[in-house]
Amino acid sequence: MDSVIRGVAIYLFLLVMFRISGKRTLGEMTPFEFVLVLIIGEASAQAMMWDDFSMINAFLVIITLVGIDVGLSLLKQRSKRLEKMIDSVPLVIVENGKLLKDRMEKARVDEADILEKARELQGLERLDQIKYAVVERSGGISIIPKTGGG
Amino acid sequence: MANKNKPAGLEIQEDMEFQEKEWAFERVGRWVILLVILAALAGLFGWGPASQGSNASGAYPVWVEYQRFARFKAPITLTAHLVQLPVVEGEAVFWLDNEYMKNFRIYDIHPTPDSVELGEQHVIYHFKIDPHSPPDEVLFHLQPESFGLLRGRIGAVGEEGNPFSQWIYP
Numbered sequence: 387m388d389s390v391i392r393g394v395a396i397y398l399f400l401l402v403m404f405r406i407s408g409k410r411t412l413g414e415m416t417p418f419e420f421v422l423v424l425i426i427g428e429a430s431a432q433a434m435m436w437d438d439f440s441m442i443n444a445f446l447v448i449i450t451l452v453g454i455d456v457g458l459s460l461l462k463q464r465s466k467r468l469e470k471m472i473d474s475v476p477l478v479i480v481e482n483g484k485l486l487k488d489r490m491e492k493a494r495v496d497e498a499d500i501l502e503k504a505r506e507l508q509g510l511e512r513l514d515q516i517k518y519a520v521v522e523r524s525g526g527i528s529i530i531p532k533t534g535g536g
Numbered sequence: 537m538a539n540k541n542k543p544a545g546l547e548i549q550e551d552m553e554f555q556e557k558e559w560a561f562e563r564v565g566r567w568v569i570l571l572v573i574l575a576a577l578a579g580l581f582g583w584g585p586a587s588q589g590s591n592a593s594g595a596y597p598v599w600v601e602y603q604r605f606a607r608f609k610a611p612i613t614l615t616a617h618l619v620q621l622p623v624v625e626g627e628a629v630f631w632l633d634n635e636y637m638k639n640f641r642i643y644d645i646h647p648t649p650d651s652v653e654l655g656e657q658h659v660i661y662h663f664k665i666d667p668h669s670p671p672d673e674v675l676f677h678l679q680p681e682s683f684g685l686l687r688g689r690i691g692a693v694g695e696e697g698n699p700f701s702q703w704i705y706p
Contacts (some may be wrong), residue, residue: 403566405562405565406561406562406565406569407562408562430643437609470551470554472559473556473559475549475550475554476549476550477550477555478546478548478549478550492559495635518546520546520548
């Protein structure tokens, strides 16, 4: 019983923590943030396993985590509200080459991030070549170029 | 450009009302994180200034220093102070609640007791005392094996116990 409770508690705690940290945290990780995620994984594993390193305990924890994940994905299909709460919503940050500064600030995205993605994904050179830039639910930035060149 | 208004050709499930709530949640969350870190530094989740407890009192000959807040399976030290404990026939004797001690794995008792006696309610520790340099404290290195509020008592034989309590986080 305790393995399941630990799995559920850690899953929910991490879900809340990553929602607080914002979608950009996981969407665009620096090498240091990647190391941080590994450390978080290690700390979570210790909390979930306690000092019981039996295979059954590992199976129970894994089954619990996968079970909650599948269960939540099924619930998300039924409830758009729950889906938004867990996965967030996309956010337009550039519209017809114009930066939506207030949104960018709150989403912790700057112009350099957008231009970097524009170069990387679409080979664009300037902001005015971008029709839309969107911070996706995953935290990544997608770029839609203006058609017919800039 | 056909339509300059926002979602013109862009099929997107943007929801600014929800997004604003999400940002508000993130802001509150950041404050909660800060408060938790400060509380942890203060010792509300384990070792730290707010966690240092003692039940020293003139009314009891033996008292303990303990952690008010500790965590399940995380080692702690309970320091029993014996300065005012009467030495009878070269022996200092005190007891701890049996029910309290059942919640811990005992890693070490320093100095090692000469003998340990198990009573119905108490675990009684006997220490041979060197009259020239009597020890003034005994350290119990413990690991909590249960969590919640634990109430203990420490006392001299034949006397009422000196109470203390600890909160053990899961």
